[in-house]
Amino acid sequence: MEIPPAVRARGITKAFSEVLALEGVDLDVAGGQVHGLVGPNGAGKTTLLGLLLGLAVADNGSLEILGTPVGRTPAVPDGVAGFVDGPGLYPSLTARQNLAALASLRRHDAVSTVDVGEALEQVGLTDVADDRVRGFSLGMRQRLGLAAALLTRPRLLVLDEPANGLDPAGKRHVHRVITELAADGAAVVLSSHRMDDLAALCSEVTILATGRAVFSGPVSKLAAESGDLDYRLVTTDPEAAKRLAGETPGLRVVPGPDGRRTDAELVVHGPAPALDELVVRLVGAGVALRELGPVVPPLEAAFLSLTEQPADLSQQTGQEESR
Ligand SMILES: Nc1ncnc2c1ncn2[C@@H]1O[C@H](COP(=O)(O)OP(=O)(O)O)[C@@H](O)[C@H]1O
Ligand SMILES: [Mg+2]
Known part of the structure; x- marks a missing residue:
């Protein structure tokens, strides 16, 4: 049964x-x-x-x-x-x-x-x-x-x-x-x-x-479903990394989330395979990668894009809960 x-x-x-x-x-x-x-x-x-x-x-x-x-x-x-x-x-x-x-x-x-x-x-x-x-x-x-x-x-x-x-x-x-x-x-x-x-x-x-x-x-x-994401990279040569990112098909360099970018940090936007290509190019050029990760985790990014509301609707949802 x-x-x-x-x-x-x-x-x-x-x-x-x-x-x-x-x-x-x-x-x-x-x-x-x-x-x-x-x-x-x-x-x-x-x-x-x-x-x-x-x-x-x-x-x-x-x-x-x-x-x-x-x-x-x-x-x-x-x-x-x-x-x-x-x-x-x-x-x-x-x-x-x-x-x-x-x-x-x-x-x-x-x-x-x-x-x-x-x-x-x-x-x-x-x-x-x-x-x-x-x-x-x-x-x-x-x-x-x-x-x-x-x-x-x-x-x-x-x-x-x-x-x-x-x-x-x-x-x-x-x-x-x-x-x-x-x-x-x-x-x-x-x-x-x-x-x-x-x-x-x-x-x-x-x-x-x-x-x-x-x-x-x-x-x-x-x-x-999160699609293309912003990724944050910290490398040993940020200038070279920026140039290589600009040359990698499918990627573009974006300003960091809140202007707190350190000199060693770079934020790029694009699909995961383009990011893989950038990593290969960095290593090939002798630039070491110290940190790499999505600025907003994929699940959170998918959630945000699915629940984003037009500004005029956000008024109606009312009832703030305690956080
Ligand atoms: N008893 C109720 N009387 C009037 N409106 C309600 C009542 N309960 C919920 N709502 C409304 O229904 C919508 C959904 O509320 P709710 O289920 O509490 O949402 P959530 O739990 O996701 O925050 C909100 O717009 C809320 O204001
Ligand atoms: Mg509730």
């Missing part, structure tokens, strides 16, 4: 009065996949994740979650966990008490649960398990919310901007939890307004720009 996908969305449209938050969005997420939803503030990420969690229903389109069609009433099947806009927690209770309260509610459902201590351990909150949540930082709240989601052994985990407020250690815990869940066959959908947050974690991404999916597919395919 074929395993149904964790998420199958077709033509999802959702409006808030005159604001069209989602417009004909398709989304496919298979079990075992970590799928990133990326887009600028106001792109529709939280709205789409809210639909997956059953917090709202779409105006149009079809949505199947874990093989079950989601109807007109906001409800999703068992096995879905996560939160948008921060987890709901009791500030006067400790981390452990918050999870114990949730676990006791869940015990009446026919779902197997993870031990509270184990969930706290997984997100790295063991040391503060008996502190009141009132004093928790944003990053600690995010991790406690993740622990709460883990209690139900989700088959679809939905996280809205989970990287917000996390320190490097917190980020490592969250990454490990997500990777392990996916390795066990669960599907994970998470969002970010930053491409670099997601690149390391996701096998596939969907890019949203003002309510439309402008890209969906493997991260590697996205990188290939």
Whole structure:
């Protein structure tokens, strides 16, 4: 028997009065996949994740979650966990008490649960398990919310901007939890307004720009869409390097990103094969290469070019999120 996908969305449209938050969005997420939803503030990420969690229903389109069609009433099947806009927690209770309260509610459902201590351990909150949540930082709240989601052994985990407020250690815990869940066959959908947050974690991404999916597919395919890039070179002979770059077909020398160019540095624009040719010419001319890399990483470049908006539209996206 074929395993149904964790998420199958077709033509999802959702409006808030005159604001069209989602417009004909398709989304496919298979079990075992970590799928990133990326887009600028106001792109529709939280709205789409809210639909997956059953917090709202779409105006149009079809949505199947874990093989079950989601109807007109906001409800999703068992096995879905996560939160948008921060987890709901009791500030006067400790981390452990918050999870114990949730676990006791869940015990009446026919779902197997993870031990509270184990969930706290997984997100790295063991040391503060008996502190009141009132004093928790944003990053600690995010991790406690993740622990709460883990209690139900989700088959679809939905996280809205989970990287917000996390320190490097917190980020490592969250990454490990997500990777392990996916390795066990669960599907994970998470969002970010930053491409670099997601690149390391996701096998596939969907890019949203003002309510439309402008890209969906493997991260590697996205990188290939970046096209010609600006590359920064540091060489032992910048004058010769500049001359050779000018002579290399397909390349042109461009001013550096913000005028901070040192004398040894050169920025060129063109396709990767032309850059390879320049490196061969540099070495042939006895000029050594000390540094070479894209000014903006390929994924970021593809993301920016796909989500760039005309200036007059940028006013309408409103709602700045905390960064
Ligand atoms: N409850 C709501 N009422 C009115 N407008 C909303 C509501 N939720 C979202 N929006 C609007 O829908 C668009 C998408 O918002 P959202 O899904 O929060 O984007 P993102 O999470 O990508 O920043 C924005 O223009 C936002 O202002
Ligand atoms: Mg959001």
